[in-house]
Amino acid sequence: MHAAVFRRRLIRRLDGQFKYWANSCPKYFHSQSSFNHWHHHVDWKSEGNVSPKHRQEELTVLFELHRRLRRRMARYSKPFQLWISICQDDSGQDGVWIQSENPHSDFPAAAVAFKPVPRVPVWLCQHFDPNSQSIARAPGRRIFYFIEDNASLNRHYRRILRTPQVVSHSHKVRRRDLTTASSARVNHKVPSSGVGARGAHAER
Numbered sequence: 795m796h797a798a799v800f801r802r803r804l805i806r807r808l809d810g811q812f813k814y815w816a817n818s819c820p821k822y823f824h825s826q827s828s829f830n831h832w833h834h835h836v837d838w839k840s841e842g843n844v845s846p847k848h849r850q851e852e853l854t855v856l857f858e859l860h861r862r863l864r865r866r867m868a869r870y871s872k873p874f875q876l877w878i879s880i881c882q883d884d885s886g887q888d889g890v891w892i893q894s895e896n897p898h899s900d901f902p903a904a905a906v907a908f909k910p911v912p913r914v915p916v917w918l919c920q921h922f923d924p925n926s927q928s929i930a931r932a933p934g935r936r937i938f939y940f941i942e943d944n945a946s947l948n949r950h951y952r953r954i955l956r957t958p959q960v961v962s963h964s965h966k967v968r969r970r971d972l973t974t975a976s977s978a979r980v981n982h983k984v985p986s987s988g989v990g991a992r993g994a995h996a997e998r
Contacts, residue, residue, distance in 0.1 A: 795841070795844075797845065797847035797848045797850070797851050798851070800841060800842075800844075800848050800851050800852075801851035801852075801854060801855060804836050804837065804851070804852065804855040805855055805858070807836070808836060808855060808858065808859060808862075811834070812862065823863075823866040823867060823869075823870065824869075824870075825869075825870055825871040825872055827894075828872075828894050828895060828896040828897075829874065829892040829893055829894040829896060830893075830896040830898045830899050831891065831893060831899055831903070832891065832892045832893070833879075833889040833890060833891040833892070834859065834889055834890055835886065835887070835888060835889045836852065836855045836856050836859055836888065836889075837852045837855075837856075837885045837886055837888065838886060839886065840884055840885050840886030840887075841885070842885025842886075842888075843883075843884060843885050843886070846917065848885075849885055849917065850917070850920070852885045852888065853880070853885075853888070853917075853918070853921050854921065856878065856880070856888050856889075856890070856921075857878070857921050859890050860876075860878050860890045863876060863890055863892070864876065864943070864947055867892065867947055867948075867951075868947045868948050869948075870894075870948070870950060871950060872894055872895060872950055873894060873895060873901065873902075873950045873951075873952050874892060874893065874894040874950060874951065874952065875891075875892065875893045875894070875901075875902055875903055875942075875951075875952050875953070875954050876890070876891070876892050876942065876943075876947070876951070877890070877891050877940055877941060877942040877954050877955075878890050878891075878940070878941040878942070879891060879932075879938055879939070879940055879941075880918070880938065880939045880940075880941065881936070881937070881938050882915070882936075882937035882938070882939070883936070883937070887938075893954075902952050902954065903954055906932060906933060907933050908930035908931065908932060908933075908940065908955060909930060909931040909932075909933060910930060910931075911929045911930055911931050911939065914929060915939075918939070922941060926943060926944055926945060927941055927942065927943055927944060928941070928942055928944055928953075928955050929941050930955050940954065940955065942954055942955055
């Protein structure tokens with residue numbers, strides 16, 4: 795499948811997802827809801843791993859999901875966190891997360907020993923805005939990046955990264971930084987309150 799066709803397919807899926815939330819769950823992002831590690835993936839089948847071009851298209855749609863959720867959560871009237879997680883070697887793990895006060899898990903989300911990212915990986919440069927966003931790397935052998943907005947969406951917004959990260963864009967392309975069809979695939983489980991075909995569920 796051509797990369798541009800792949801992007802259009804992901805956008806259609808995303809549009810359909812938001813229509814589903816609007817029609818079937820009209821209070822999904824309203825303040826009556828609470829979020830227990832709620833998250834949504836745009837590329838369930840990891841098709842973005844086919845080539846670097848496919849991964850770039852997947853990331854474009856992932857950041858579009860984040861922008862749409864920002865607009866929704868700007869009206870949320872309880873404390874919450876909103877961030878993007880990106881797995882270097884598997885587009886299927888990429889997602890946007892929301893956490894709020896809920897009876898099942900801690901809020902704010904438990905802080906981990908994030909590692910600073912002095913240079914943004916070249917394959918993220920066109921998506922990450924160093925002027926308005928922060929980035930950090932989660933600990934562990936497998937590389938996960940966490941990205942969030944620096945500025946408050948509203949007075950209830952809480953950051954997951956405790957301090958802004960000073961970063962610059964990398965100008966050197968390292969082959970191992972790019973996701974290709976030959977990238978090693980490792981099974982990985984992300985914390986979740988349960989994810990189905992329509993995405994993780996907010997609790998009401």
